[in-house]
Amino acid sequence: MTTAQPTAGSLARARQRESLGRFWQQYRTHRAGVFGLAGLVLIAVIALAAPLLVGSDVQSVTKAPGSPLEAPSGEFPLGTDQFGRSLLGLLVWGARISLTVGLLAAALSVAIGTLVGIIAGHFGGWFATVLMRITDWFLVMPTLVLAIVLATVLDHSIWTVILAIGVTSWPTTARLVRAQTIAVESRPYIERARALGGGHGHVMTRHVLPNVVPLVLTQTTLGISDAILTEATLAFLGLGDPTLISWGGMLQDAREAGAVSSGHWWYLAPPGIAIALVALAFTLCGRAVEAVLNPKLGVGR
Structure with a gap:
C-alpha cells in the first residue's frame, strides 16, 4: 500500500501551524503581553455581547430608566448621564465603536504605510525621493491637527473618523518598511530571483512582503x-x-453637561479609565509581539 505524498499546500499549512505554535510558546513567556491579551479578549467579548448584556435601548434618550446625573447606586453601578441613561450600559455599548474605529483605522494606516514603504524601497531613484518627501511632510505635521481638518471638512460619521486617522498616521510605518525593504533586497537570494526572471511584482510580493510582515504586525x-x-x-x-x-x-457629553465644574466624577471617570486600559493593553501586546519577532531589541518581560 502506497502512502499519499504531502502536497505543497499541506506542507505550507504545516509550516504555518508550526510557526504559530513557536510564536505562541515565546509570546506566553511575556507576562505583560499575556495580561494585555487577556484584557483585550475580555473587552472584545463584552463589546460583541453588548446587545445581550445591556440591550440596544440603552442608547435611547426617551427610554432612559433613571434620573439625570444620578450618583452610582445598586441600580446604576456607574451612575447615569444627563439624560438618565445608565453609564455602565453606555460604556459597554461604546466599546464596540471605539474598538472598531481603532482596528480599522490602524489597518488602513498600516496598509498605506506598507504600500508606500515597499514601493519606495524597491524602486528607489527619484520616484522614491518624491514619496519620501511626501512622507516627511506628513511626518512633521501634527497627526491630530490633520485629522481634525479632515474630520471638519467631511461629514461627521464613523467612516470619516476612520479615514481621517488612517490617512494621517501612516508615515512612521512607511519609513520603517522602506528601511526593511532595502535591507531585504540587498540579500543574495533576491539577486538569484531576478536572474531567474522574477519581475518587480514577484520580488515585492513573494520575497519582500513576507519579510516585512512581522514589522507590519507590530x-x-x-x-x-x-x-x-x-x-x-x-x-x-x-x-x-x-x-x-x-x-x-461620552467624555464630550460629560463636558457639555458640566460634569467637571459640578463634581460629577462618575460621568468622566469610567470612559477615561476604559480608554486608558485598552490603550495600555494594546501597547503591552505590541511590545510582546515586537519582542518575539525581534529578540535583538531586548524588550523586557
Missing part, C-alpha cells in the same frame, strides 16, 4: 492604541458621529 498592534486615543480626542472635540455611542463621545 506596527498594527501598536497603532490601534493610538487610533483609539485619536478617535476619543476627535469625539471629545465634537467631530465624531453624534448618533453613535463611543468612549470619546
